[in-house]
Amino acid sequence: MTAVPTAAVKGGPSLPQKRELVTEIPGPRSRELMERKLNAVSAAVGTAMPVFAEAAGAGVVRDVDGNSLIDLGSGIAVTGVGNSAPRVVEAVQRQVEQYTHTCFMVTPYDSYVEVAEALNRLTPGDHAKRTALFNSGAEAVENAVKIARSHTKKSAVVAFDHAYHGRTNLTMAMTAKNMPYKHGFGPFASEVYRAPMSYPYKDGELTGPEAAQRAISVIEKQVGADNLAAIVIEPIQGEGGFIVPADGFLATLTEWASANNVVFIADEVQTGFARTGAMFACDHEGIVPDLIVTAKGIAGGLPLSAVTGRADIMDAPHAGGLGGTYGGNPIACAAALAAIETYEEDGLVDAAREIEKTIKGRFTELAARDGRIGDVRGRGGMIAIELVDAETGEPDAALTGQVAKAAHAAGVIVLTCGTYGNVFRFLPPLNIPLDLLSEGLDVVVEALENA
Numbered sequence: 001m002t003a004v005p006t007a008a009v010k011g012g013p014s015l016p017q018k019r020e021l022v023t024e025i026p027g028p029r030s031r032e033l034m035e036r037k038l039n040a041v042s043a044a045v046g047t048a049m050p051v052f053a054e055a056a057g058a059g060v061v062r063d064v065d066g067n068s069l070i071d072l073g074s075g076i077a078v079t080g081v082g083n084s085a086p087r088v089v090e091a092v093q094r095q096v097e098q099y100t101h102t103c104f105m106v107t108p109y110d111s112y113v114e115v116a117e118a119l120n121r122l123t124p125g126d127h128a129k130r131t132a133l134f135n136s137g138a139e140a141v142e143n144a145v146k147i148a149r150s151h152t153k154k155s156a157v158v159a160f161d162h163a164y165h166g167r168t169n170l171t172m173a174m175t176a177k178n179m180p181y182k183h184g185f186g187p188f189a190s191e192v193y194r195a196p197m198s199y200p201y202k203d204g205e206l207t208g209p210e211a212a213q214r215a216i217s218v219i220e221k222q223v224g225a226d227n228l229a230a231i232v233i234e235p236i237q238g239e240g241g242f243i244v245p246a247d248g249f250l251a252t253l254t255e256w257a258s259a260n261n262v263v264f265i266a267d268e269v270q271t272g273f274a275r276t277g278a279m280f281a282c283d284h285e286g287i288v289p290d291l292i293v294t295a296k297g298i299a300g301g302l303p304l305s306a307v308t309g310r311a312d313i314m315d316a317p318h319a320g321g322l323g324g325t326y327g328g329n330p331i332a333c334a335a336a337l338a339a340i341e342t343y344e345e346d347g348l349v350d351a352a353r354e355i356e357k358t359i360k361g362r363f364t365e366l367a368a369r370d371g372r373i374g375d376v377r378g379r380g381g382m383i384a385i386e387l388v389d390a391e392t393g394e395p396d397a398a399l400t401g402q403v404a405k406a407a408h409a410a411g412v413i414v415l416t417c418g419t420y421g422n423v424f425r426f427l428p429p430l431n432i433p434l435d436l437l438s439e440g441l442d443v444v445v446e447a448l449e450n451a
Contacts, residue, residue, distance in 0.1 A: 014057075015055055015056070015057040015058070015060055015062065015068075015084075016060070016068065017058055017059055017060055017432075017433050017436050018060070018068060018436070019060070019068055019069065019070045019411045019412070019436070019439060019440070019443075020067065020068040020411075021067050021068075021410075021411045022065065022066045022067055023065045023066070023067060024409075025049075025050075025051060025067060025408060025409050025410075025411060026049075026050040026051045026063075026065070027051070027063065027064070027065025027066075027067060028065065029052070029063075029064040029065045030050060030051045030052045030063055030064055030065055031050070033052045033064065034050055034052075046180075048073075048408075048413075048415060049408050049413060050408075051063040051064075051065075051067070051069070052064045055084075056071065056079075056083035056084060057082055057083050057084045058082045058083070058429055058431050058432060058433070059071055059082075059428060059429055059431075059432030059433055059436045059437065059440075060436070061083070061413060067411060068411070069411045069412065069413050070411065070412045070413065070436055070437075070439065070440035070443070071083075071413050071428065071429060071432070072412060072413055072414050072415075072426050072427065072428045072437075072440050072444075073413045073414060073415045073427050073428075074381075074427045074428060074429050075301065076270070076296070076415065076427065077238070077270045077275055077296045077297060077382070077427045078296045078297060078300075078301055079297075079300065079301050079429050080273055080274055080275055080296075080297035080300075080339075080343070080348065080381070080429060080430045081297075081300050081339050081342040081343065081346075081348065081429070081430065081431065082429045082430075082431045082432075083301060083429065085300050085338070085339065085342055085431075087338035087339070087341055087342050088299075088300035088301070088302075088335050088338045088339055088342070090338070091334040091335055091337065091338035092302070092331055092334055092335050092338075094334065095111075095330055095331050095333075095334035096331060098330075099330065100329075100330070100331060101326070101329060101330065102330070103325055103326075104133075104323075104327065104328045105323045109330050109333075111330055111333035111334055111337060112133060112328040112330070112333050114333070114337055115131070115133060115304075115306070115328070115333045115336050115337060116130070116131035116132075116133070116306075116308075118336075118337065118340050119131045119294065119306055119308045120308060122279055122280075122340070123280060123292050123294075123308045124280060124282045124283060124287065124288045124289065124292070125288035125289075125310075127288075127310055127311070128310070128311040129308055129309060129310065129311055129314070130308070130309070130311045130314035130315060131306050131307065131308040131314070132306065132307050132314065132322045132323075132327075133304060133305070133306050133327050133328030133333070134304075134305045134306065134307070134324060134327045134328075135303045135304065135305060135324065135326050135327055135329075136166070136295060136303060136305055137165075137166055137267075137269035137270075137293065137295035137296060137305050138165065138166020138167055138168045138171045139166075139168065139305060139324070139327075140269070140293045140294070140295055140305035140306060140307050141165045141166055141170075141171050141174070141232065141265075141267055141269070141293050142166070142168055142170050142171055143307050143322060144230070144232070144265045144267075144291050144293050144307045144309075145157055145170065145229070145230055145232065145265070146317065146321070146322070147263075147291065147307060147309070147313060147314060147316060147317055147322070148229045148230035148263035148265060148290075148291065148313070149229045149230070150316040150317040150318075150321070151229075151263060151312070151313045151316035152229045152230075152261055152262070152263060154226070154227055154228060154229040154261075155191045155227065155229055156191045156192075156193060156223050156224075156227045156228045156229060157174065157191060157192050157193070157228075157229060157230050157231075157232060158192075158193050158194070158195050158219055158223060158228060158230070158231045158232070159174040159175075159176070159192060159193075159194055159195075159232050159233070160176070160194065160195050160196070160197040160215070160233055160234075160237075161176055161194060161195070161196050161197040161199075161240075161419075162176050162177075162197050162199070162237050162240030162241060162243055162419050163175060163176045163194075163197070163232075163233070163234060163237060163240055164176070164177065164181070164234070164237070164238055164239030164240055165232065165234075165267055167181060169185075169188060169189050170188075170189040170192070172185060172188055173188035173189045173190075173192040174192055174232060175239075176194065176240060176419060177239065177240065177419050193219070193222055193223050195215040195216075195218045195219055196211070196214055196215050196218060197211075197215075197237065197240075197243060197245065198211035198212070198215075198243075198245035198246045198249040199243050199245075200244070200245070200246050200377075201243075201374065201375040201377070201386060203246070206246070207246055207247075207248060208245060208246035208247045208248030208249035208250075208251075208252065209248040209249070209251075209252045211245070211246055211249050212248070212249045212250075212252035212253050212256070213252070215253065216252075216253070216256050219231075225260035225261070225262060228260070228262050229262070229263060230262060230263040230264070230265050230291075231253060231257050231262055231263075231264050231265065232265040232267055233250070233253070233264075233265070233266065233267065234266075234267045234268070234269075234270070234271065235250060235266055235268065235271055235280075235281035235282050235284075235285075235287075236270075236271050236276060236281050236378065236379060236382060238269070238270035238271070238417070239417050239418075240417070240418065240419055241384065241386065241417055241418035241419060241420075241423040242377060242378045242382060242383070242384035242417065242423060242425055243377070244377050244378060244379065247285065248285075250282070250285050250287050251285055251286075251287055254287050254288070254289070257290075263290045263291060263313060264289050264290045264291075265289060265290065265291045265292075265293065266280075266281075266282050266287075266289035266291070266292045266293065267293045268280050268281055268282070268292055268293060268294050269293055269294065269295040269296050269305070270296055270382070271382065272292075272294040272295075272296065272297055272298065273294070273296075273297035273298060273339070273340075273343055274297070274343045274348045274349045274351075274352050274380070274381075274430055275297055275352060275380055275381055275382050275427075275430070276352065276378075276379040276380040276381070276382050277349060277352040277353040277356055277379050277380030277381070278349060278379075278380070279343070279349060280292065281379070284379065289309070290309050290310050290313055291307055291308070291309035291310070291313060291314075292307075292308050292309060293305070293306070293307055294306045294308070297339070298336050298339065298340075299332050299333075299335040299336040299339055300335050300336075300338065300339040300342075301335070302329075302331060302332040302335040302336075303326075303329070303332055304328070304329070304332035304333070304335070304336055343430075346431065348430040348431065349380075351381075351430045351431060352380030352381040352430050353380060354434060355380065355381040355383075355428060355430065355432070355434075355437065356378070356379060356380050356381070356383060358434055358437055358438060358441070359378075359383040359426050359437075359441065360376055360378075360383060362438075362441050362445070363376045363383075363385050363441075364376050366445060366448075367385075370390075370448070370449075371388075371390030371391075372387055372388060372389070372390045372396065372399060372448070373385050373386070373387065373388075374386045374387065374388035374393060378425075378426075381426075381427060381428055381429075381430050382425075382426075382427060383425070383426045384417070384418075384423050384424060384425045384426065385423070385424045386418065386422060386423050386424075387399050387400045387403070387422050387423070387424060387448075388422065395418070395420035395421070395422035396422050397420060397421035397422045399422070399451055400416050400418075400421060400422045400423065400424055401416065401421070402447075402451050403424065403444065403447045403448050403451050404416050404424070406447035406450065406451070407443050407444050407447045410443045410446075410447065411443070412440045412443045412444065414426070414440075414444060415427065424444070428440075
């Protein structure tokens with residue numbers, strides 16, 4: 001396996017960009033740490049791979065046994081700028097030397113304001129906007145609902161089939177998948193309703209506007225626009241299976257929401273910040289949400305999230321109604337400003353489009369001769385294949401797990417998802433060298449062919 005010279009990876013670290021296995025996976029040191037994990041960490045906290053990281057950068061993660069693994073997961077779409085991105089590292093180091101925390105609600109600091117200004121500039125729409133910062137995607141989604149309720153004076157919320165919005169009580173209620181996210185954790189928050197999603201692979205000839213009217217019919221019958229504060233939707237669903245709705249679905253929903261005093265909230269926690277080959281997934285269809293929720297890729301791996309939206313909606317809650325001790329932490333804000341600069345200056349939107357061509361090209365060709373690949377979908381650096389029984393077309397979670405396990409053993413970090421556990425998802429860092437990406441795909445293809 002040939003290493004890509006560091007200079008070939010724009011903004012890349014000194015970590016060699018190659019896959020190299022010096023022990024079995026997991027190695028002895030990782031096995032030792034896993035034993036300690038089992039004795040020290042709640043058994044409810046699982047891991048996708050049985051290896052422990054020691055270093056990471058661009059397209060690779062090196063484990064504690066010295067194995068260099070190809071990273072096709074980005075910590076679940078977080079390290080879009082790569083792990084240990086130079087601008088982010090420098091900004092964080094500089095901020096840590098100045099101070100680590102004051103609480104923005106006590107003694108504010110300029111970096112919080114600068115992040116808000118950047119998000120107001122970058123997110124869809126040229127209307128007046130405001131932003132509030134939080135810590136996690138789930139926290140931001142929950143605050144977006146609070147804001148919508150305060151603005152509309154209504155309480156009901158609609159989410160969609162296959163949705164994932166988080167693990168807090170309210171966001172669990174909004175999440176569609178029972179295991180492992182909801183089972184045994186109820187009762188959940190009330191006034192949360194579910195509508196059918198546009199799912200082109202399963203919807204037959206249903207168009208986007210037709211699928212939207214199907215959802216609107218359910219909403220009007222089961223909830224009523226006069227009771228509905230917000231529609232919350234992922235423009236491309238994440239954990240639910242990287243489902244890209246048919247063209248016109250989102251636009252039709254936004255038009256209905258606008259006409260009925262319903263706040264349209266785009267959950268771009270996973271799709272935001274160049275991940276889909278646009279700065280935000282809403283940009284692909286030219287829709288402008290009332291509120292947009294961001295997290296994951298916002299700060300190069302540090303915990304930060306945001307709600308950004310129309311000034312009148314964002315200003316609706318009473319003074320002091322939004323906030324949190326750590327929300328908009330100065331270290332995370334410094335990282336976010338550096339990450340945003342990296343997305344814009346290093347051409348990572350274009351890089352995501354090249355990743356899409358590479359992954360889609362490979363699996364579209366393979367799907368033509370392998371009936372187990374039911375669908376190839378996604379945008380930018382967010383691509384999935386849905387694996388099914390070739391004869392029945394039913395979801396094949398066992399095959400998906402088998403392929404993932406084989407890829408892990410061969411030194412490639414991959415993730416699965418989907419309501420039925422049968423979707424293989426690719427989320428590489430956006431600055432991964434394309435030849436390293438292709439090598440990782442070779443491993444997955446071989447694992448699938450051998451399964």
